Amino acid sequence: MLSQLSSRTHVVREGSPWTGVWAVVGKEMADLLTSTRMLILELLILLTAFGTVYAAAQNLRDQTGEARFLFLKLFTTGQDPVPAFVSFLGFLVPLLAIALAFDSINGEFSQRTMSRVLAQPIYRDALLLGKFLAGLFTLALVLTTIWLLIMGLGILSLGVPPTGEEVARGLLFLLLTLCYGGVWLALAMVFSILFRQPATAALASIAVWLFFMVFWGITAQLLAQSLWPAQPSVPATILVQANREMVLNRLSPNTLYGEAMLALLNPSVRSLGLVLPMQLQGAVLGAPLPLSQSVLLIWPHLTGLIAAIILLFAVGYILFQRQEVRA
Amino acid sequence: MKRSAAFVVILVLSVSAFIAGPALADEGQQTTPLEGFIAFTPYPTQEIATGETVTFNLVLRTGASPQVVKLNLNNLPDGWAATFKGGGHIIESAYVEPENDTKIDLKVDPPADVAPGTYDFTVMAHGETDSTTIPIELIVKDKLPPSLKLDADLPVLKGAPDTTFRYNTTLKNEGDEDLVVNLVADAPAGTQVAFKSGGQDVTSLPVAANESKKISVEMTPYTDLQAGDYQINVLAQGGDVEADTTLTAEVAGQSQISVAGPDGRLSEQAYVGKTNPVAIVIQNTGTAPAHNIQLTASPPAGWKVDFEPKQIPELAAGKQMEVTANVHPADQAIAGDYVVTVKAQADEAAQKSTEFRITVLTSTMWGIVGVGLIAVAVVVVGLAVARFGRR
DSSP states (O other): OHHHHHHHHOSSOOSOTTTTHHHHHHHHHHHHHHSHHHHHHHHHHHHHHHHHHHHHHHHHGGGTTTOSOHHHHHHHOOBTTBOOHHHHHHHHHHHHHHHHHTTTTHHHHHTTOHHHHHHSSOOHHHHHHHHHHHHHHHHHHHHHHHHHHHHHHHHHHHOSOOOHHHHHHHHHHHHHHHHHHHHHHHHHHHHHHHOSSHHHHHHHHHHHHHIIIIIHHHHHHHHHHHHSOOOTTOHHHHHHHHHHHHHHHTTSHHHHHHHHHHHHHOTTOOOSSOOOHHHHTTBOTTOOOOHHHHHHHHHHHHHHHHHHHHHHHHHHHHHHHTSOOOO | OHHHHHHHHHHHHHHOGGGHHHHHHTTTOTTSOOSSEEEEOSOOEEEEETTOOEEEEEEEEEOSSOEEEEEEEESOOTTOEEEEEETTEEESEEEEBTTBOEEEEEEEEOOTTOOSEEEEEEEEEEOSSOEEEEEEEEEEEOOOOOOEEEEESSOEEEEOTTOOEEEEEEEEEOSSSOEEEEEEEEOOTTEEEEEEETTEEESEEEEOTTOEEEEEEEEEESSOOOSEEEEEEEEEEETTEEEEEEEEEEEOOOOOEEEEOGGGOOEEEEETTSOEEEEEEEEEOSSSOEEEEEEEEEOOTTOEEEEESSEEEEEOTTOEEEEEEEEEOOTTOOSEEEEEEEEEEOSSSOOEEEEEEEEEEOOSHHHHHHHHHHHHHHHHHHHHHHHHOOO
């Protein structure tokens, strides 16, 4: 589609932007997977997975007879003092994604290899896309491995096979986590294009991550309180304020990921927004939602994350295309 | 003591006038033994039916001297058999000692074809010193032929289709013969009949001559009976005789309605913001037609449930009818399960309500919008690639 579009709208362009993408992806993945920082991060995640899932399985073993969606509970159950695996993922995945991409472009510059690469019959498009895809694939590889590991540990420790819906929900959760990681990957890549120093790019990425993780909730609350003041006597204003605060909160990928994860891994979650008591009248509480409805519930979150990836990639692309690459 | 002595005198007088003399001589000194002996029977006149035998108890009592008393019968009608029995043996004489009465049974066996009437005969007792006689009168009556009578207090009972009908009947043996009566009932199909006497299930019971027994006849339907009259023929059989009576159970029909989904399903799906037709089956499981069935629902707040039709004028017994409920969930309803109660009320039956679990589904429109947005973003990137692509 891209090549068709380009040939129609822009006559100057010669050749396909896809040429050489897979070569770049291959080389880049080889680099990433053998790098020491990847090894450290992978070990960290593996350790977390083992610890949390072991603790969760100990906790869940007694419930194999009665509880539904045991395998999903493997991800979400924590046993004091070990928190649930998903709460680790919330910050480990951004860390991993940032580590994968913070020096992807400026690293080439600092090693003075950029002009050498581009001297090959490879477009800049292909280089950028290839680097991004390599990061994404690496991320997918790591996450899938951990996912399989957890499922396997689950079967071993619980002694029951997962049901179809559990697998489907688990796979969707994997996809969601990948999209969440993709956002941070794209962001780190943008910073690696923007800043010539890898350290600066890494710091900037981590700063954004910290901002969303720690400060965005507070900021959203303060903004909502000052922009839409609530009058205690008028319930409608309280509602408006709460709604706006939620909307602001959802600008953060962390919130999107957290909410979507909750709906996917806990089928009895029926709504992610504010629920009025009126809406709960006659509702059967605790009944699991069908998978399709859970997916519909998190669809805005998922599309939001995917859109953020594409948007960040587009920004990075435009920045990179306009850059002078000759050193 | 005087009184009892006088009583003894009267007794002796009435029983055996022949020995009045010696008895009178004893008056005033009752410890003085009798002189000679006396013989008597407490019941000298007895009544029997033809074909029966009878036994008279004879008592022999002696005064001071023990003696052997010879016994024989006088004037016994022809063809009659009579034997004296003592100690299990047939005897002709008995040894009587003072202060110890000797008891002897006289068994009289009239022939089978004896004519009814009064027969007299005498028992002669010959002691060593004197003798005495006991006149005996035996009245033979025609025997009543065996017959049974079975009557019900209330032979017609009315009840609901699942009622146990309980009839109180009296079984009377009007004959002079004890009978063992078998009870048989001819009941309509689908029912079970039990006979109870004294709280126990019986199928046969002894009824003594001229005795009556209360028997309760219970008819229990296995399944609900259709409306109508049911007849139970009860036959009591004892020996060669029998009696019968007919009991009637009037079963009044009753309508009973049930509410469910097709195939008994009680869960349905409904989309938010749409009117969703949900099929509901109203069934009359009773035995009489139900009239004027009104359908109502109690949905959660903000929901609208309309029935089409709202009312069923008549539903015959055993028939079912499909009704469409148009369920419109509240616009604010969240995805997931809600409970909607559907109630049906007929004129003549109790209200029936059934809970339906309605799974609210949200529209997939926003999902498509999301995909569209992503497509737009991809197109934008594509345009950027076309515009900025360079080596």
